[in-house]
Amino acid sequence: MSARQVGELFCGLIEACDDINAAVSLFLSVNLPEILADIDKRLAGADTAAADTRAELQKSEAARARIDSLISQLSGQSLAAPLRVDIISAPRTVTLANPVRQQIRARLFPSFGLGSVLCMGDHQALDVSPDGFITPLRLGRSYVNAVATSDTSVYKTLCIDVVPPRCRLTASGALRLDGKGNLRLT
Known part of the structure; x- marks a missing residue:
């Protein structure tokens, strides 16, 4: 209705x-x-x-x-400021005659912050490019700093030794040879 x-x-x-x-x-x-x-x-x-x-x-x-x-x-924190540099991988020793270029890989924590990591070496035993590729110069020890570009007070120092070429060994301890029967050096 x-x-x-x-x-x-x-x-x-x-x-x-x-x-x-x-x-x-x-x-x-x-x-x-x-x-x-x-x-x-x-x-x-x-x-x-x-x-x-x-x-x-x-x-x-x-x-x-x-x-x-x-x-x-x-709001009281700067989200862009890194707290630390984490080293993902870095060699402790580099062989002087090794043709394979070694690299330092690093990242910032927290990863959502601004900036990147810049590598700087002391040019004593090795050179390092800003992106972390290592070029051995002479036998000895060098120090490399991985620095946050957005806050240079945040960095990590690495010590890398440049050593003479060594013979590579197999898992059982025998000398490793290449395909032509020559010794393999590192």
């Missing part, structure tokens, strides 16, 4: 009773149980939905408070 139909029915009831108070009293005594049942049916899930909504709101407010806490903790 539409609202217009209910209105027409009520106007007809007023005309039949000839008194608005009697019409309202009669209307409510006859239709009130039906109206209340309809309202209860329409609102049946509203209380449960409201309770669920309040619970979800509390969860989202707790999550928002946690995010705000993390933001305030991180």
